[in-house]
Amino acid sequence: xxxxxxxxxxxxxxxxxxxxxxxxxxxxxxxxxxxxxxxxxxxxxxxxxxxxxxxxxxxxxxxxxxxxxxxxxxxxxxxxxxxxxxxxxxxxxxxxxxxxxxxxxxxxxxxxxxxxxxxxxxxxxxxxxxxxxxxxxxxxxxxxxxxxxxxxxxxxxxxxxxxxxxxxxxxxxxxx
Amino acid sequence: xxxxxxxxxxxxxxxxxxxxxxxxxxxxxxxxxxxxxxxxxxxxxxxxxxxxxxxxxxxxxxxxxxxxxxxxxxxxxxxxxxxxxxxxxxxxxxxxxxxxx
Amino acid sequence: xxxxxxxxxxxxxxxxxxxxxxxxxxxxxxxxxxxxxxxxxxxxxxxxxxxxxxxxxxxxxxxxxxxxxxxxxxxxxxxxxxxxxxxxxxxxxxxxxxxxxxxxxxxxxxxxxxxxxxxxxxxxxxxxxxxxxxxxxxxxxxxxxxxxxxxxxxxxxxxxxxxxxxxxxxxxxxxxxxxxxxxxxxxxxxxxxxxxxxxxxxxxxxxxxxxxxxxxxxxxxxxxxxxxxxxxxxxxxxxxxxxxxxxxxxxxxxxxxxxxxxxxxxxxxxxxxxxxxxxxxxxxxxxxxxxxxxxxxxxxxxxxxxxxxxxxxxxxxxxxxxxxxxxxxxxxxxxxxxxxxxxxxxxxxxxxxxxxxxxxxxxxxxxxxxxxxxxxxxxxxxxxxxxxxxxxxxxxxxxxxxxxxxxxxxxxxxxxxxxxxxxxxxxxxxxxxxxxxxxxxxxxxxxxxxxxxxxxxxxxxxxxxxxxxxxxxxxxxxxxxxxxxxxxxxxxxxxxxxxxxxxxxxxxxxxxxxxxxxxxxxxxxxxxxxxxxxxxxxxxxxxxxxxxxxxxxxxxxxxxxxxxxxxxxxxxxxxxxxxxxxxxxxxxxxxxxxxxxxxxxxxxxxxxxxxxxxxxxxxxxxxx
Numbered sequence: 001x002x003x004x005x006x007x008x009x010x011x012x013x014x015x016x017x018x019x020x021x022x023x024x025x026x027x028x029x030x031x032x033x034x035x036x037x038x039x040x041x042x043x044x045x046x047x048x049x050x051x052x053x054x055x056x057x058x059x060x061x062x063x064x065x066x067x068x069x070x071x072x073x074x075x076x077x078x079x080x081x082x083x084x085x086x087x088x089x090x091x092x093x094x095x096x097x098x099x100x101x102x103x104x105x106x107x108x109x110x111x112x113x114x115x116x117x118x119x120x121x122x123x124x125x126x127x128x129x130x131x132x133x134x135x136x137x138x139x140x141x142x143x144x145x146x147x148x149x150x151x152x153x154x155x156x157x158x159x160x161x162x163x164x165x166x167x168x169x170x171x172x173x174x175x176x
Numbered sequence: 177x178x179x180x181x182x183x184x185x186x187x188x189x190x191x192x193x194x195x196x197x198x199x200x201x202x203x204x205x206x207x208x209x210x211x212x213x214x215x216x217x218x219x220x221x222x223x224x225x226x227x228x229x230x231x232x233x234x235x236x237x238x239x240x241x242x243x244x245x246x247x248x249x250x251x252x253x254x255x256x257x258x259x260x261x262x263x264x265x266x267x268x269x270x271x272x273x274x275x276x277x
Numbered sequence: 278x279x280x281x282x283x284x285x286x287x288x289x290x291x292x293x294x295x296x297x298x299x300x301x302x303x304x305x306x307x308x309x310x311x312x313x314x315x316x317x318x319x320x321x322x323x324x325x326x327x328x329x330x331x332x333x334x335x336x337x338x339x340x341x342x343x344x345x346x347x348x349x350x351x352x353x354x355x356x357x358x359x360x361x362x363x364x365x366x367x368x369x370x371x372x373x374x375x376x377x378x379x380x381x382x383x384x385x386x387x388x389x390x391x392x393x394x395x396x397x398x399x400x401x402x403x404x405x406x407x408x409x410x411x412x413x414x415x416x417x418x419x420x421x422x423x424x425x426x427x428x429x430x431x432x433x434x435x436x437x438x439x440x441x442x443x444x445x446x447x448x449x450x451x452x453x454x455x456x457x458x459x460x461x462x463x464x465x466x467x468x469x470x471x472x473x474x475x476x477x478x479x480x481x482x483x484x485x486x487x488x489x490x491x492x493x494x495x496x497x498x499x500x501x502x503x504x505x506x507x508x509x510x511x512x513x514x515x516x517x518x519x520x521x522x523x524x525x526x527x528x529x530x531x532x533x534x535x536x537x538x539x540x541x542x543x544x545x546x547x548x549x550x551x552x553x554x555x556x557x558x559x560x561x562x563x564x565x566x567x568x569x570x571x572x573x574x575x576x577x578x579x580x581x582x583x584x585x586x587x588x589x590x591x592x593x594x595x596x597x598x599x600x601x602x603x604x605x606x607x608x609x610x611x612x613x614x615x616x617x618x619x620x621x622x623x624x625x626x627x628x629x630x631x632x633x634x635x636x637x638x639x640x641x642x643x644x645x646x647x648x649x650x651x652x653x654x655x656x657x658x659x660x661x662x663x664x665x666x667x668x669x670x671x672x673x674x675x676x677x678x679x680x681x682x683x684x685x686x687x688x689x690x691x692x693x694x695x696x697x698x699x700x701x702x703x704x705x706x707x708x709x710x711x712x713x714x715x716x717x718x719x720x721x722x723x724x725x726x727x728x729x730x731x732x733x734x735x736x737x738x739x740x741x742x743x744x745x746x747x748x749x750x751x752x753x754x755x756x757x758x759x760x761x762x763x764x765x766x767x768x769x770x771x772x773x774x775x776x777x778x779x780x781x782x783x784x785x786x787x788x789x790x791x792x793x794x795x796x797x798x799x800x801x802x803x804x805x806x807x808x809x810x811x812x813x814x815x816x817x818x819x820x821x822x823x824x825x826x827x828x829x830x831x832x833x834x835x836x837x838x839x840x841x842x843x844x845x846x847x848x849x850x851x852x853x854x855x856x857x858x859x860x861x862x863x864x865x866x867x868x869x870x871x872x873x874x875x876x877x878x879x880x881x882x883x884x885x886x887x888x889x890x891x892x893x894x895x896x897x898x899x900x901x
Binding site for chain 2: 003004011021022023027030034037038044045049050053057060061064065072073076091098099101102106109110112114115117119121122128133137140150151152154155157158
């Protein structure tokens with residue numbers, strides 16, 4: 001019974017934090033709200049029987065990715081406010097479409113018998129997880145590592161160019 | 177855990193649509209990236225819930241892959257944002273249209 | 278014999294092909310020699326064939342090119358006496374004109390094209406002359422039309438020349454269509470296309486059809502030979518180089534129509550109505566040409582109208598039933614008219630492209646005696662001064678008209694005789710104005726003439742003087758040409774008082790000379806025709822050009838303009854443009870989706886996703 005309550009509280013928190021993250025004017029605030037949402041998601045993962053993912057969510061997402069994002073935001077220090085954000089014509093169409101989508105999906109879920117089934121209280125240990133990961137999905141793991149490597153090279157390539165450009169033009173470099 | 181499967185999926189739907197709205201409404205590239213991250217997290221949530229529902233660990237593995245891909249995407253995306261910012265001084269996404277057909 | 282005739286026919290074609298293919302590769306001198314040599318050898322073949330055949334007819338097929346069921350057309354040759362004489366004349370005159378052209382075109386860089394067309398022209402004329410098959414003849418007929426078009430518009434950089442070429446092409450095309458219809462009627466009547474068969478089968482055809490064919494042939498000949506309804510192209514054809522005019526007028530183009538009538542005379546003679554129409558067309562054209570020539574001031578236009586008039590005589594001869602007289606006049610006319618044109622070319626060249634006979638200037642007679650004497654002989658022959666070739670040939674035609682079977686023979690004879698007087702008048706007007714102006718005026722700059730240009734005049738002059746010998750009527754015997762042509766004598770009207778007619782002709786010619794002397798002698802320059810309006814009327818060729826402009830070209834242009842502006846632009850094009858405009862507008866709208874703006878793409882993406890989801894939902898709920 002408590003888990004049920006915890007789930008709904010977490011769900012509400014995640015949703016609220018996400019909405020704030022998406023609609024907040026200041027980029028730094030938005031990133032922080034998003035981190036809140038991520039932490040809530042990590043808790044949810046734990047509830048859903050995925051402790052390893054919960055840990056990874058905190059370490060990787062909230063810890064690494066969002067820190068990178070925050071650093072970049074501070075580097076760009078976009079203090080320019082998004083003034084057109086709240087003008088109706090700009091957001092009406094996406095929001096309306098989203099509502100339509102949401103209504104359709106929810107209606108679909110309501111008609112789906114399996115959606116009404118209660119989730120079991122199962123638990124996948126990190127050992128189980130690792131065994132399946134490295135036995136059945138070893139190729140995918142290699143591919144993902146390759147992808148990360150390529151992303152690293154790409155980021156270095158663009159970043160390297162930035163450094164070179166910054167050296168050539170001291171006035172307007174990467175720190176502007 | 178006695179929550180209905182549908183409720184978790186509904187949360188995923190809500191998160192996904194919130195992210196989509198954010199990616200569409202915001203103009204700064206950073207904010208677009210955050211919107212996309214929200215959408216990815218919704219997908220991760222749905223995968224994890226599905227893993228639990230059918231009692232198979234594969235869903236969680238895919239959630240892990242999605243996190244890895246998100247990391248790669250953010251790395252490259254941020255590098256691009258920096259490069260674009262340094263080249264044109266612009267951060268609004270509609271100012272980058274030189275790749276149009 | 279077949280070999281000889283094939284060479285006679287194909288040598289000019291070979292020359293044309295050589296000019297066409299090699300005129301960039303070979304030196305100019307060699308090309309000119311080749312062009313002349315092709316015609317010269319052809320002329321040699323014509324002489325050999327003439328000597329060897331001794332008046333026998335030979336016909337053979339070179340190649341059968343169409344054979345469908347019982348219809349067949351072949352490239353065949355019918356070499357009868359008329360063809361023999363014609364081939365001889367065509368190749369000989371063409372040879373002289375080629376030699377003359379070498380000097381005349383010396384300053385022109387486009388000699389390759391010129392000689393190519395010239396050789397091709399002669400080839401096509403020889404096809405007409407020698408063809409034993411009507412379809413083959415028609416090929417040559419069209420080829421002649423094309424070559425005349427190409428050569429009249431030879432100096433294509435001036436628009437007037439191109440227009441003149443186009444005019445010649447279109448007007449002769451009317452005649453070509455008539456000939457084509459006549460051929461179709463022959464085919465439909467089962468007569469086939471072979472000349473001998475057609476002439477053989479003609480009496481079996483119904484008379485109405487024969488008359489129709491006769492009129493069609495008359496139109497065809499009128500188109501090619503510039504006879505009255507279709508005569509207006511010839512004066513404008515002067516836009517071409519002068520040797521080309523000589524070739525068109527003397528040897529190749531305008532004689533083709535008369536020759537066609539001679540070739541198909543057995544068919545034509547079966548219809549009295551058609552014969553009368555031919556005689557009328559000839560006589561009226563003769564008068565028309567002579568009257569118009571009297572008022573012209575451009576030397577080449579005088580000669581052009583004179584050609585129309587003289588060819589009218591030939592047609593009158595055919596209409597009068599005397600094809601020997603027509604052919605006789607054709608040969609004599611070829612000689613003196615070629616000479617006149619070549620002489621006119623010399624004059625124009627000598628006076629620096631001056632065409633106006635009143636301004637050619639004094640002193641030409643003393644300065645160019647080698648030019649003056651042949652010109653004088655040719656003028657005398659044209660005027661029909663007694664004992665020249667023109668006198669005999671014109672006399673025989675007038676005699677034929679007098680005794681012809683056609684309706685109103687006396688009327689045609691009277692018209693012809695009056696024309697003879699006018700002919701003498703205008704020819705000597707030309708001579709007086711050009712060569713006998715007073716020597717006091719200032720003489721323009723004169724250029725020396727190349728020897729080749731004056732030398733070729735002399736053989737023609739001799740023929741113009743003595744050509745009458747080939748058909749000299751001695752006593753009651755008919756002349757050599759008539760005998761050679763093997764004309765049946767029994768149909769001939771022997772009650773014609775030939776001696777009296779001849780005397781009358783002589784008197785008329787001399788009267789014309791006297792009148793001309795009175796009017797233009799001692800360097801006087803004045804109008805030959807009394808009354809300014811009448812003179813202008815004659816100068817413009819009886820206003821035929823304007824009439825056709827009014828009757829055909831004007832309405833045609835109006836209809837064309839209406840079809841263009843009214844129908845094509847505002848109806849057809851608009852209808853076609855309507856979907857185009859719609860698509861373009863729709864495209865403009867669609868373009869908004871492809872601006873490359875990320876926002877637009879994302880909107881589209883979300884729209885698509887929601888549409889799909891809604892559809893799936895509706896499907897699941899059974900609402901759709």
